[in-house]
Every structure is written in structure tokens, then in C-alpha cells.
Amino acid sequence: MTIRDSAVHAAKKFIEQYFPVAEVVFLAGSIVRGEATESSDLDIIVFDGSLDHSYRKSFVEFGWPIEVFVHSFHTYKDFFKENRDRARPSLPQMCAEGIILKDNGRAASIKNEALALLKRGPLPWKSKEVDSARYEITNLLDDLEGSTNPAEDLFTVSRLAAKIHEFVLRVNGCWIGEGKWIVRALKEFNEEFAECFVSIFDEYYKTRQKHRVIGFADNVLKPYGGRLFEGYSIGKSRPKE
Known part of the structure; x- marks a missing residue:
């Protein structure tokens, strides 16, 4: 049987x-x-x-x-x-x-x-959701670039990998994954991109070298305006009295 x-x-x-x-x-x-x-x-x-x-x-x-x-x-x-x-x-x-x-x-x-x-497919992202994701990835990249603590970097990079996967799939109208389904979802979207994604993060966890992770994230954001910090706002500012 x-x-x-x-x-x-x-x-x-x-x-x-x-x-x-x-x-x-x-x-x-x-x-x-x-x-x-x-x-x-x-x-x-x-x-x-x-x-x-x-x-x-x-x-x-x-x-x-x-x-x-x-x-x-x-x-x-x-x-x-x-x-x-x-x-x-x-x-x-x-x-x-x-x-x-x-x-x-x-x-x-x-x-x-x-x-x-x-x-x-999933509901398409609106521009505010794209900007929110850009902002979060920007913060993670800033944390990673400025960090001198390898232990903290492990978890920053882990979060960054999850957010990059989500960003790429959502802006392309694809389903996302969680855990082992992250790689499966990326492969369903684009085998070549998935292989690159795995290679870059695998290399980081072996060498603790940040530059390829940072460059990869910046390349992902570039077609959508790159990093986002200045001027980003959630909600509505109260008018000055």
C-alpha cells in the first residue's frame, strides 16, 4: 500500500x-x-x-x-x-x-x-498599501545598515525576507505564503526570482554579509519609487491652531 x-x-x-x-x-x-x-x-x-x-x-x-x-x-x-x-x-x-x-x-x-x-487572485493593493510596505522595508533596511549587532541583524533580515516576498507578490497580484509556503509562492510567481531570493538570504545566513541583501531589497523597491521615509504619513495631521 x-x-x-x-x-x-x-x-x-x-x-x-x-x-x-x-x-x-x-x-x-x-x-x-x-x-x-x-x-x-x-x-x-x-x-x-x-x-x-x-x-x-x-x-x-x-x-x-x-x-x-x-x-x-x-x-x-x-x-x-x-x-x-x-x-x-x-x-x-x-x-x-x-x-x-x-x-x-x-x-x-x-x-x-x-x-x-x-x-x-487576492484583492489588488492600492497605492497606500504599496507605500506602507515601502516604508516598512525602508525602516528595516535603515536598521540593518546602521546595526553593529549581528544577533539583532538575524531577526531584521528574517523580517526583511518576509516583507520582500510579500511586496513582490502583492504588487504583482499574486497570493503570498507563510513559513515554507513563502518559497513555494515565489516559485509559482517566478522560478528565477525565487532562486535569486533563496540564494541571497542563504548567503547572508552563511556569511553574515549584508550588502547583497540590501542591494536586492533596493532593486525590488526601485520600480515603485525606491525607499520611502520623508513625507510618509498615516492618518491625517491635525491643523495648526
Whole structure:
């Protein structure tokens, strides 16, 4: 039995025991994508029309760690909207890629809704959001350039990597990632850029040399006006009396 077959078998037994009245069930995650490792878990999305709320719960059953995301046929729509607003499509991605384990006839429509949302992409950034990101990256670059504390630099660079990834993907109308999904999201956008991104930050963590990180960030900002500090404002200044 393959890992995938074993996972499907375990997931079905799990649903029978814990969610026997579930109407639609998807199995998603690394198992489905063929990317399973020794630490992979089962991501199971459960739809139960009798619920008026959603919740998430972790189990260890049938030899697998299992994460269950439980929704009604209304709450998942709120999560789809929230995922689009924050540009991280975790639930739509799971529904789109998931294997159908149980279906009352609504699984296909949920999948199609998820696929359409993924294709549509996140809400586009407005100029104020671009400027806000430029300002934050500028502050991080200023901190890095002026720092003489290598321990602090580790965390400044980590934050800078996350913000650069977000900036590049959002200004290009793409979904962003978190954790290991940062590199995956960048690769989906542009393989060459992703390789450059990884190379530059990998070199920094090996050598602690800042110049390539700083130059890379400046090149990312350049088409959008470069660094931003002077004149940047949030809210509205009170008039002088």
C-alpha cells in the first residue's frame, strides 16, 4: 500500500469514527500533492450542514497526526473571503486540491468555487498599501545598515525576507505564503526570482554579509519609487491652531 493509499484509508476510518454525519469531506495537504515526509499529517476538511460555526481540532489516530478543519456550508464562505482579504488562500487551496472522501452532491461546487477564487487572485493593493510596505522595508533596511549587532541583524533580515516576498507578490497580484509556503509562492510567481531570493538570504545566513541583501531589497523597491521615509504619513495631521 502506498503512503497515499494508507492516508486515504486512515482518513476514511477517522471520518467514520469522529464525523459520521459529515456531508462533504476532503483530504488535502502534502499527502495529496505527493510531497509527504516522515512528519506529514493529514489535513481533512469536513462540511457539516447542521453546524452554525467552524472550528479546527488536532488528533493522533490510525497512525497519523490529523488536522481537521470543520465548517458549515456558510462558514467556509466567510473563510474564503478572509483568505482572499489577507492574500493567503489556505482553505481554498485545500478544497481545490483535496481528494473527495465523502459527498452529498455539493463537493464539486465547493471545489469549483475554490478554483475560481484561486484563479481570481487576492484583492489588488492600492497605492497606500504599496507605500506602507515601502516604508516598512525602508525602516528595516535603515536598521540593518546602521546595526553593529549581528544577533539583532538575524531577526531584521528574517523580517526583511518576509516583507520582500510579500511586496513582490502583492504588487504583482499574486497570493503570498507563510513559513515554507513563502518559497513555494515565489516559485509559482517566478522560478528565477525565487532562486535569486533563496540564494541571497542563504548567503547572508552563511556569511553574515549584508550588502547583497540590501542591494536586492533596493532593486525590488526601485520600480515603485525606491525607499520611502520623508513625507510618509498615516492618518491625517491635525491643523495648526
